[in-house]
Structures are given as structure tokens and as C-alpha cells.
Amino acid sequence: xxxxxxxxxxxxxxxxxxxxxxxxYLIPVEKIWQPTDFLPNSQNENFFEEVKELREIAKDLxxxxxxTLVGDTITEEALPTYESWLMxxxxxxxxxxxxxxKWIRHWTGxxxxxxxxxxxxxxxxxxxxxxxxxMTTQHLISDGFDIGTGRDPYKNFVYxxxxxxxxxxxxxxxxxxxKSYGDNKLSKICKMIAGxxxxxxxxxxxxxxxxxxxxxxxxxxxxxxxxxxxxxxxxQFLRESGEKISSAFEHFSDSAxxxxxxxxxxxxxxxxxxxxxxxxxxxxxxxxxxxxxRDYLMKLPARMAKISERLVIPAESQVFKWVEPATx
Numbered sequence: 001x002x003x004x005x006x007x008x009x010x011x012x013x014x015x016x017x018x019x020x021x022x023x024x025y026l027i028p029v030e031k032i033w034q035p036t037d038f039l040p041n042s043q044n045e046n047f048f049e050e051v052k053e054l055r056e057i058a059k060d061l062x063x064x065x066x067x068t069l070v071g072d073t074i075t076e077e078a079l080p081t082y083e084s085w086l087m088x089x090x091x092x093x094x095x096x097x098x099x100x101x102k103w104i105r106h107w108t109g110x111x112x113x114x115x116x117x118x119x120x121x122x123x124x125x126x127x128x129x130x131x132x133x134x135m136t137t138q139h140l141i142s143d144g145f146d147i148g149t150g151r152d153p154y155k156n157f158v159y160x161x162x163x164x165x166x167x168x169x170x171x172x173x174x175x176x177x178x179k180s181y182g183d184n185k186l187s188k189i190c191k192m193i194a195g196x197x198x199x200x201x202x203x204x205x206x207x208x209x210x211x212x213x214x215x216x217x218x219x220x221x222x223x224x225x226x227x228x229x230x231x232x233x234x235x236q237f238l239r240e241s242g243e244k245i246s247s248a249f250e251h252f253s254d255s256a257x258x259x260x261x262x263x264x265x266x267x268x269x270x271x272x273x274x275x276x277x278x279x280x281x282x283x284x285x286x287x288x289x290x291x292x293x294r295d296y297l298m299k300l301p302a303r304m305a306k307i308s309e310r311l312v313i314p315a316e317s318q319v320f321k322w323v324e325p326a327t328x
Contacts, residue, residue: 011091018099025203076115154222164201217290224293251318264308
């Protein structure tokens, strides 16, 4: 049987439990929080006073913080790209509406709230150029992305396991920083989003765990492949209005590293967490090739940690069109 057919068989095997995955890792629409729960209520007579207070507190947030928050928002708002990519993965059939397409739609419904909430906060804050942000978001969706997984479900689940944990780290750190600057409302917003990301991480990492139980060698090779080529962030093609795809994402990453929101050491830490979570050192029944892949993976975090220690982050912030001059 071909590798492709084996993967389809494994996906069909896991699909039998899709309803339990939905029940365990996702929350019904009527019970989960919605963006308006954390924003000034436009139907309330005190709406303008609440907005004024939000804007006043937002004045104390520094430039790199705004760049990071905007970049996080744009990343969340490029959700159409992520859904369309996942819907095309082998074993996920949106035409026949199989169990996996149900999962992707429900997951997308939860994720969609994140960009919606952050976008509204940015709009109300009055501290950023919303039109520039909107153009960057449109560019990012138009340009798409290539995360190096192809249509392989094993590689895609490694990617989503890693990426969901990375977004948890980023949103949670932004929440901590916002609180330290006295913006408790924004802190709560980012903390709630981070909670969703962690739940989603647990789901995708469980999918990988289940695959390791039935197809350990191929899952090990897929994990090695993704770690070898490195996980690229969803906003890798980030660009501003009138610009070509170049170094905008790198400058955004520099801002995030300068304020400690998401760093090279976090990347290494996530890699180690996945190795520990999937108990890579204990998996048995591997082919010779998969054994070599395991050895590579077990040594990789230490190697990457040494490299990350040598990275030098520019001291000066890149000037983005997103952020108003007053916040620089």
C-alpha cells in the first residue's frame, strides 16, 4: 500500500472519533465567549465614556508593543488562508462533508473570533492606522502562504501542534505585558485568546499522538521533516501597502523579540515540549530510517538552543505604517 493510501486509512480511522474530539476540545457556540463580551457595548449609554477610558489607557503602551499586537491581529485575520489550506489536506473532504471537514469548520469558527476581537480593540484604541492594517491583511490573504507541509496530514498536524502553542505563547505574553502597563481590559482579551490557542494545541497534538500509535515510523519521519525545514510562521509573507514581500515579517519578529513576546528560545522550547509530549524517546517499532529520525529529533533542541544564543536582535525599531507617529 502506498504512503498516501496508508495516510488516508489512518485519517479515516481517526475520523471515527471526530465527534469526541469536537466535544473535548471545542466549545459550543452558545457557551463560548464572544468578542462583544470584552468590548464597550455600543448599545449602552455609557459607550462613549468606556471608549474614552479604553483610549486613555492605551496611550501608555509602547511602540514595539503596538507593532507586535498589530502583527498578531493581522495573523489572526488571515484565517481564510488557513481554513482553505487545511480543507485541502489529504483525508479532509469538504465536498462530502466528512468528519474532518466538520472539525476544520468548527475550529475555524472559534479562531475567527480572535481577529474580530483584536481588530475591534485596535479600532477603538485610536493608536494605529486601521486602513494600513486592513491593506496589509488583504495583502496577506491575497499572497497566501506555503508552510512546507503539502497536503500531508501528518506534516500538517505537526505544524498546527507547533503553531497553536506558539500563538498561545505570543498572546499570553502580550496579556502579561498589557497588565504590567495597566491595560487590564486588553490583558483579559489576550488571555482569553491564548486559552483558545492552548485548547487547540492540545487537540492537534492529540491527533499526532494517535497517529504515532498506529503509524509510528511515518509519523516520526514527518515530525523530523518539519523540524528539519523549520516551522515558518503563518504571516511569513507579511507586507505593507505599496511594498513587495520582503523583510516586514522579520521586522515584526524583531519587535516581538525585543519585548520578549516570542523569541528564538521560545521556538526551541516548543520543539522540546512536543518531543516530551509525544514521548519520542519511548516510541517503539520504528524502521531504521525512523530510528535515525528519532536520534536527529532528540539532539535538535540542544543544537538549536546554541544557535539561538548567538542571534542578535536590532536595537532600533522598524518604522511601520500601521502605527501612528504619536506612539513611536
